Amino acid sequence: MVPADVAAHFNDVPPRLHPASRIAAILAVTLAIGATAWQSIRSPVFGRDGIRYVAQARSIAAGDWSILAKGIDHPGHPLAIAVAHLLRNAGDSPESWQRSARWASLAAAFWLWPSFWAFAAVSFGHRAATLSCLLAALAAPLAPKLVGDGLSESWLLALALTGFAAIAQFLKAGSLPWLVVGLTAAGGAYLVRPEGMLIPLALALTLMTSLLIRSGRRNLPYSQLRVALVVLVALPMLICGPLIILKGGIGTKMSIGRLVGTTAPASPWAIERHRPLDPDEPAWKIWGLAAKDMFQSFREVTPGPLVALAALAGVGILRGGSRRGLDHLFGAIALALSALALIRLNAVAGYCEPRHTVLPALLTLAASGRGLEMLARGFAARLTRSNRRTDVVALVVVCLILMGLTLRAWPETCRRFHEDLLGYRQAGEWLAERVAPGETTLDLTGIALFFGGLPGDDAATFQQGLENPHARWLVARPSHVEGPWPYCAAIRQRLEGRRPVASFPLGSVSARDSDTNPPPQSRRRRHRRVEPSRVDVYDLMTPPSTAEPGRGSAMAERPDLFRLVK
Secondary structure, rough: OOOHHHHHHHHHHOOOHHHHHHHHHHHHHHHHHHHHHHHHHHHHOOOOOOHHHHHHHHHHOOOOOOOHHHHOOOOOOHHHHHHHHHOOOOOOOOOHHHHHHHHHHHHHHHHHHHHHHHHHHHHHHHHHHHHHHHHHHOOOOOOOHHHHHOOOOOHHHHHHHHHHHHHHHHHHHHOOOHHHHHHHHHHHHHHHHHHHHHHHHHHHHHHHHHHOHHHHHHOOOOHHHHHHHHHHHHHHHHHHHHHHHHHHHHHHOOOHHHHOOOOOOOOOOOOOOOOOOOOOHHHHHHHHHHHHHHHHHHHHHHHHHHHHHHHHHHHHHHHOOHHHHHHHHHHHHHHHHHHHHHHHHHHHOOOHHHHHHHHHHHHHHHHHHHHHHHHHHHHHHHOOOHHHHHHHHHHHHHHHHHHHHHHHHHHHHOOOOOOHHHHHHHHHHHHHHOOOOOOOOEOOHHHHHHHHHHHEEHHHHHHHHHHOOOOEEEEEEEEHHHHHHHHHHHHHHHHHHOOOOOOEEOOOOOOOOOOOOOOOHOOOOOOOOOOOOEOOEEEOOOOOOOOOOOOOHHHHHHHHHHHHOO
C-alpha cells in the first residue's frame, strides 16, 4: 500500500515550474513528438480507414464541400488532410495523399503532446506530467504509432486533451474562462469524431456529483455552478448543433446507431465482427467477451506495468483525503464512460480495435507518471531518512524503472507499424501495370485498390463485385479464402479452385498467414514477431482448376478458425 504521508505529499501540486523542471518538461514533450514522427515516417502503409479519410479529403480539394455534411465521417480530419495537401502543393498520387494524411496527424501531434502534459500537470503535478510523457514515448510505443498514423484519432486526442486540461483547471480553481476554453475544445473534438461528446457528458455528471461532495461545494459555489451549467448546455449546442442538424443525429456511421440503440446490432456473421457469434449465446457471455476483448485492445496501447502505475496513482489520490478534488473525479468518470461505451460497441457491433481505446489509454497514461513518482519516493523513503538523499534515491529508482520499461517495449518500438499490410500495397502497384480498361479488382481491405489507383470493390460492395462478370482480379489473404465467414465461402465459390498468379510481399511467399481480424486469443503477447502477411492475387479470367486446390485441407489444418463456431 501507499504510505499516507507519501500520498499526501504528492497531492500538494507545486504552483510554478522550477527552471530545471521546465527544461525536463520541454525535453519530454519533444521526445513524445519525435517518437510520433519517427514511427509515422517508418510505416510503409497507413491504417485502412485512412483510405476513407483521403477519399473525403480529395472531394474537398476538388471543391465538393457537401462531403462535410454528407460524408460518413465527421469533417474535421478530412478537412485537415485537404489543408495539409494544399499546403504541400503535392500531386494526386496515392503516396502523396498518404503523406498528406500523415502530415495532418503530425501537425496534431505538436498540439496533442503539450496538451497531454498540461492535463497531467493540472491533475497530478508537473513532475508526474513529465514522467507521463516519457512513459508514453518510451514504454507505450503503440500510442505514438496510432497518433501519427494518418487517422482521425490524432486531432481527436489533440482537441480532447486540451478540453480535459482546461476543464480540470476549471474544476480545480473555479475559473469560468477555463470552462469556456475546455468546452470549445470539446466541441472541436466532436467535429473530428463523435467521442468528443464524452467530455460534456462527463462534466455534466461531475457537476451533478459535486452537489453531494463537500469539496465540490467548496470549489464550486452554487452561483458558479449555475453559470457553469448554462455554459455547459449552450456552448456545445452552438458548436456541435449545426453538424448534428446536417447529419440528422450525432453521427451517420452504422456503429454509432448501434451504440446508441437506434440501429439493430450487427448480425452474428457480420464481416466486421472479430469472431462469428452464436445466435443462441446468452447476453451475459456476449458482454463478458466484449469486456475481455476491449481490455485486451486497451492493454496493447497501455502495457500492464503502466496500468499498474496508474492504479497506484488512483490509490494515492483516494488516500489523499481532502486533497482529492473534482478534477480527479472528472477524469475517473470520463475513463469509466469511455470504457463502458467501448464494451457496448464491441458487444453490439462486434469489434474494438486498439485505436478505439487510445483516448482512455492516454487518460490512463497521464496518471501513470504520478504512480511512478509515488513508487520511487515511497521506496526511497523506506531506505533513507534525509530528504536530500531521498530525492537522489528516488531519481535513481525512476531512471532504473524507465530503463526497464523501455527495454521491455523495445521490440514493439522497433517494429514498423502496419508492416503486415505491405503485401497489399505491393499487390496494388503490381496490378496497376496489368489491369486493362474495363476490368475491375476485388479487394476487401481497399488498400490494393488505393495504392494501385484501381477501379473495383472493397468490403462495402464486395458481394456485388463477386457477381460482376467484368471483375478479373481478386486480392486476398489465405484467411479470406479459408475462413469460416459467409464471404469466405462466396470467395471459394468464385475462385472455383483457381491458383494465385502472384503473391506478396515480394520474396516472402512463405510468410506466415494471418487473419484479417485475428481473434483476441492470438494477441496475448504484445511483443510477438509480426511478419508481413501473405497476400495472393488471383486472375478470375483464367480457366478454373479441375482438381481440388487443397485449401479444404488447409482449413482442416487451421482449427483455430472454427473454434468458436458451433
